[in-house]
Amino acid sequence: MIAIYLHHPRPESFDRARALVAALGDDALLVSAHPSPLGWSSDWTLLPDSELQTWVGWLRTRSPDTVIVEGPAEHARAVRDLGARLVVISVPGGSENAEQGSAYADADLILAPWPRAAAGGWPDAWRRRTLHLGALGWRATQIARRAEQLRTAGAPSRGRWHCVALWPTHAGPGPRERRSIAVETPGWRWTYAPERELLEPGPVWSNLVGAEVAVCTPSTTTLAALAAFQVPAVLVLPERPTVAQTFLAEAAAGTAPVVVARPYPRAEEWHALLSEASHLDGGLWKGWAPEPGLAELAGLLRGGTETGVAGTLLQA
Template sequence: MIGYYVHHHGSGHLHRARSVASAWPGEVTGLSTLPRPKGWTGDWVHLDDDAPADGHHDVTAGGHLHWAPVGHPGLSSRMARIASWLEAARPSLLVSDHSVEITLLARLHGVPVVAVVLPGDRSDPAHLLGYGVCEALVAMWPATARVRTGLPPDLLARLRCVGGLSRFAPTEPRPRRTEEAHVAVLWGRGGDGPPEHELTAARSRTPGWTWTVLGGDQWVEDPFAALLSADVVLTHGGQNAVAETAAARRPAIVLPQARPFDEQHAMGRALDDDRWPVIVCRSLPEDGWSTLLERARRLDGHRWQGWCDGHAADRFVAVLQEAGGA
């Protein structure tokens, strides 16, 4: 049996966990502040929240950790809960997606850890410490993608790039339609989406295009049907949004958002490459929407094959088995 720590911010970490758990041949216990997801077949350890930090000082332990607010009862109880589970369950391995503190806690219990690496500058002391104690590191992009991590050579040697991991099986792109075109705005629930007034202005400047917003107040559990029907997807630079756009084989306009460690901007720089059917924008344009959408519409969605081929979860499982999870 293995454990899988699921970070609670947004929905991408949970989507990854569910995909890997479905591909894993044995039992997977989830550990998270999030409630047990529908369809999860293994055990689920629900953790107390350790936020906010109001009234608690030194949340980074002098820059050596990411989140360890002094005197926070939620932090104390969640760590005690995980420690109790580690002692009782004796997992063969823990997946950390991702918390440096929980990575260290598991390793100090003698449990091997495989951690998920996100894009961006991960060269700070806390990341280097957490990744340094892991048996292996997994990244959800193809090895051919030029994604910046800031990791030194010894840690890059442990990094296994499994490709874009989507909940949905990749599909062949449908033929281009001649009737009214459709743009899907794919935004998660973990961050701010495009301002409504900017989307309204874009709609008014794009006659012949239908707009569907998926995210924020209009978030939906399963966006894939809307992605498949889109001629262009407008999305942020999160890994799951990119992977699901890639699985739908739809050309994309990617608008990276500000995130810690420059995460989405690092993804945007990697996607700004002729190999991928993407136009990367720093901000939403005030004018020229019709031209931008038509440019994106002409990109070949088949080119996403190199990013997301539908086998990322199986490769992830292979890494876990090699690391001792079997």
């Protein structure tokens, strides 16, 4: 049995878990103290709470062979203490978090949602036990597979002068700022949407199919969507970016078709940024594709052919 433990009810965590379950199939079940999201059809084990003692009790009762943990270091450590094979899901910039680093030190295998080529600054001791999964996102992959259907249903084919702006909050730029940006980017059509819509089916995907450029802050959710649809982007770092945002921006800058904007651009700077991004090759997102890493993970955890350093570790 392969158990996937989710500690926090973050939508992006559920989305990553769905990608893992889809890759691992009937061998995997989801364990969490939080109810399954609407539409989840896979096996889901609901714990009464997220307390460590509850988690340890479940481990002792079910005795899974392998446990994938996205949660606190103490919950990961409990897996090792009971003799199961431990796999942890990394967070961008986790090398600067002492608590997260403790979980990595205990792990047999670390899953990183970014490509190997973007692993600069990742400690060597962790890199030897890391399997890079690229831009991991279940929803983005599913919608991308139906992209041709979206186009057939009337979504515009990708062409010049369409920009989709995705923001962490619903509002994004205010009306006055949007008018200023529109004035400074003549000929460009802007579509604004909250980033959270990338985790649900909806019109944001039809717009993304037809976009030549996307604008967003760097997150695992936005990068998964951009990679799935191979859309060049302007990545905007806020005035005080998080460690994760900085890590992902630097990772994408050297491996993907992106322009990184820092600080937040003035209205008159947007035209040059969009023009620069529009000339980038969206195919450069290929290195972020999650399918190769997921296929390797499935082979490793199902007891199939084990390759590389990660395979050697999992044989131990």
